[in-house]
Amino acid sequence: MNGAGRSAYAGAAIVGVAESDLGITDMSALGLQAQAVVRALDDAGLALSDVDGVATVGVPRFPAVQVAEYLGVRPTWSESTFTGGSSFEVMTARAAAAITAGHAEVVVVGYGSNQRSARSRSLAGVLDPMQPESQFDAPYGALSPVSLYALAAQRHMHDHGTTAEQLAEIAVAAREWALLNPKAFRYGAGPLTVDGVLGSRSISSPLHVLDCCLVTDGGGAVVLTSLDRARDLRRAPVRVLGAGECSTHHGFTQVPDLSLTGAAAAGAGAFRQSGLKPDDIDVVQIYDSFTITALLSLEALGFCGRGEGGDFVAGGRLRPGGDFPLNTTGGGLSYCHPGMFGIFLIIEAVRQLRGESGERQIERAETALCHGTGGILSHHATLVLGVHR
Amino acid sequence: MTITTPAFVGRPDPPVTPDTRAWWDATRRRQLTVQRCDACGHAQLYPRVLCTACGALELHLEPVSGRAVVHSHSTVATSPNPALFVPPYVVALVVLAEGPTMLTDIVGPRAGAVRCDDPVHVVWEALPDGRHLPLFAPIEQDLD
Numbered sequence: 001m002n003g004a005g006r007s008a009y010a011g012a013a014i015v016g017v018a019e020s021d022l023g024i025t026d027m028s029a030l031g032l033q034a035q036a037v038v039r040a041l042d043d044a045g046l047a048l049s050d051v052d053g054v055a056t057v058g059v060p061r062f063p064a065v066q067v068a069e070y071l072g073v074r075p076t077w078s079e080s081t082f083t084g085g086s087s088f089e090v091m092t093a094r095a096a097a098a099i100t101a102g103h104a105e106v107v108v109v110g111y112g113s114n115q116r117s118a119r120s121r122s123l124a125g126v127l128d129p130m131q132p133e134s135q136f137d138a139p140y141g142a143l144s145p146v147s148l149y150a151l152a153a154q155r156h157m158h159d160h161g162t163t164a165e166q167l168a169e170i171a172v173a174a175r176e177w178a179l180l181n182p183k184a185f186r187y188g189a190g191p192l193t194v195d196g197v198l199g200s201r202s203i204s205s206p207l208h209v210l211d212c213c214l215v216t217d218g219g220g221a222v223v224l225t226s227l228d229r230a231r232d233l234r235r236a237p238v239r240v241l242g243a244g245e246c247s248t249h250h251g252f253t254q255v256p257d258l259s260l261t262g263a264a265a266a267g268a269g270a271f272r273q274s275g276l277k278p279d280d281i282d283v284v285q286i287y288d289s290f291t292i293t294a295l296l297s298l299e300a301l302g303f304c305g306r307g308e309g310g311d312f313v314a315g316g317r318l319r320p321g322g323d324f325p326l327n328t329t330g331g332g333l334s335y336c337h338p339g340m341f342g343i344f345l346i347i348e349a350v351r352q353l354r355g356e357s358g359e360r361q362i363e364r365a366e367t368a369l370c371h372g373t374g375g376i377l378s379h380h381a382t383l384v385l386g387v388h389r
Numbered sequence: 390m391t392i393t394t395p396a397f398v399g400r401p402d403p404p405v406t407p408d409t410r411a412w413w414d415a416t417r418r419r420q421l422t423v424q425r426c427d428a429c430g431h432a433q434l435y436p437r438v439l440c441t442a443c444g445a446l447e448l449h450l451e452p453v454s455g456r457a458v459v460h461s462h463s464t465v466a467t468s469p470n471p472a473l474f475v476p477p478y479v480v481a482l483v484v485l486a487e488g489p490t491m492l493t494d495i496v497g498p499r500a501g502a503v504r505c506d507d508p509v510h511v512v513w514e515a516l517p518d519g520r521h522l523p524l525f526a527p528i529e530q531d532l533d
Contacts, residue, residue, distance in 0.1 A: 122469070123467060124469035124470055125469075129404040132408075132409075132435045132437075134401075134403065134404050135404060135405070135406075135413075135435065136403075136434070136435050136491070136492060137492050139400045139401055139403050140480050140492050140493055140494050141397065141465060141468070141480065141494065142463075142465065142469075142480040142492060143465060143467065143469050144469075147463050147465060150463035151462070151480075151481075151482055152461070154461045154462060154463055155460065155461040155505060158504075158506070201466070201467075202464070202466040202467075203466055204463045204465050204466065204467070204480075205463050205464040205466065206463075207463075251492075252482065252492040253435065253482070253489075253490050253491055255482070255490075258460070258461060258482075
């Protein structure tokens with residue numbers, strides 16, 4: 001595998017993945033995470049007693065410490081780099097590096113949220129008075145995160161002629177994939193049309209409610225161990241070939257460029273480390289909190305030229321049977337979105353690389369890219385994964 | 390699109406920090422300021438301890454023209470807090486003539502027709518404690 005032999009991640013592999021129950025669960029956030037961790041360890045053929053590293057965010061105060069207690073483990077390596085929805089791409093890379101360096105042997109990267117059941121999601125966002133946004137953003141009534149993505153979409157339309165119809169196609173394609181995924185929240189909901197998206201309620205123009213991701217419960221977990229140990233386990237080891245990240249701003253007023261996001265630097269770093277380029281990637285899993293999120297990342301990652309995203313996504317190519325299958329689960333738009341979606345990008349990429357995605361399987365998939373976005377286009381993290389067939 | 394008036398029946402009271410007290414105090418006189426670096430001349434908002442262009446720690450507040458252009462805009466149709474904000478209203482990122490970007494609301498009779506790159510100017514909304522909040526309104530363009 002190009003790049004893997006010399007990378008900082010060369011001594012590690014992803015050996016187990018799983019979701020918790022998804023949708024409306026009436027379970028606790030910690031319970032959902034624990035369910036996902038146990039299922040992912042089972043997927044790997046490992047047990048809780050093997051775990052010596054815990055990585056998680058989205059839990060108050062000391063996330064990894066809290067989750068380790070709930071799981072009943074005493075890890076000697078902990079990680080909680082909180083970058084929003086991209087945290088799981090970051091923590092998976094950190095875990096692979098730590099295992100390669102010998103700091104840990106079996107790491108679980110986990111997440112759980114019951115935001116749907118708990119009705120804890122606020123359209124206003126969550127701010128502490130010490131954050132500058134409390135003074136310079138909050139007084140204006142922008143929805144956070146929705147309005148920032150709406151501002152990015154509006155500017156993209158102004159600069160490049162991108163249309164609401166083109167953005168809607170991303171949601172339509174996601175729904176087509178979800179109809180093939182029994183775990184998807186919109187499985188069985190029937191197909192979506194471009195007119196259906198455009199006719200849905202406006203939230204923050206030009207974005208409609210069907211340009212926005214779901215609000216669901218859900219958890220996920222990814223188990224990593226050393227490559228040596230992975231060779232004795234039941235699943236084909238999935239390698240981290242490269243990783244990159246970039247943080248560009250936190251609040252609305254500090255965005256350096258609404259069109260060219262930190263995905264450009266994150267992706268460039270991950271491609272450089274892996275020795276691969278966009279054309280080499282078989283499986284593309286890109287954070288789709290909003291339709292515009294995915295479009296901007298496709299451009300910044302180099303799958304199409306800057307400003308060309310609208311034309312790139314047109315014509316059904318993202319849908320099942322298309323020549324650029326995107327987000328084969330149905331994505332955050334139609335599969336699940338428990339607040340931070342990044343771990344689900346990795347779970348599906350691993351399944352695709354192991355040939356386990358059933359009706360959604362991309363043939364001869366050997367390389368995958370997962371790209372997470374955190375905050376309001378604030379933080380970006382890219383993972384390039386690979387498997388030997 | 391018709392913008393209801395008033396769209397804003399209240400505002401979250403903006404907190405003040407040591408970094409920003411002088412900036413907010415200037416708004417009591419309806420004066421919009423930016424922070425200017427003594428060393429390199431970089432203009433920035435929000436006010437903070439260092440210059441983000443050169444790292445210098447010496448900066449001062451400087452009054453600005455109040456003119457800006459709309460970088461992007463969005464009409465909010467679903468309220469983040471129905472007790473405070475009554476949709477529809479227009480939020481925008483505006484770039485001040487002096488460089489820094491602000492988030493704001495576009496107000497006035499032509500707010501709903503605002504487009505990217507339109508010129509706007511600052512207008513002030515009184516806050517309960519004597520400070521003012523900078524909003525922006527489209528500048529009437531001469532049709533000569």
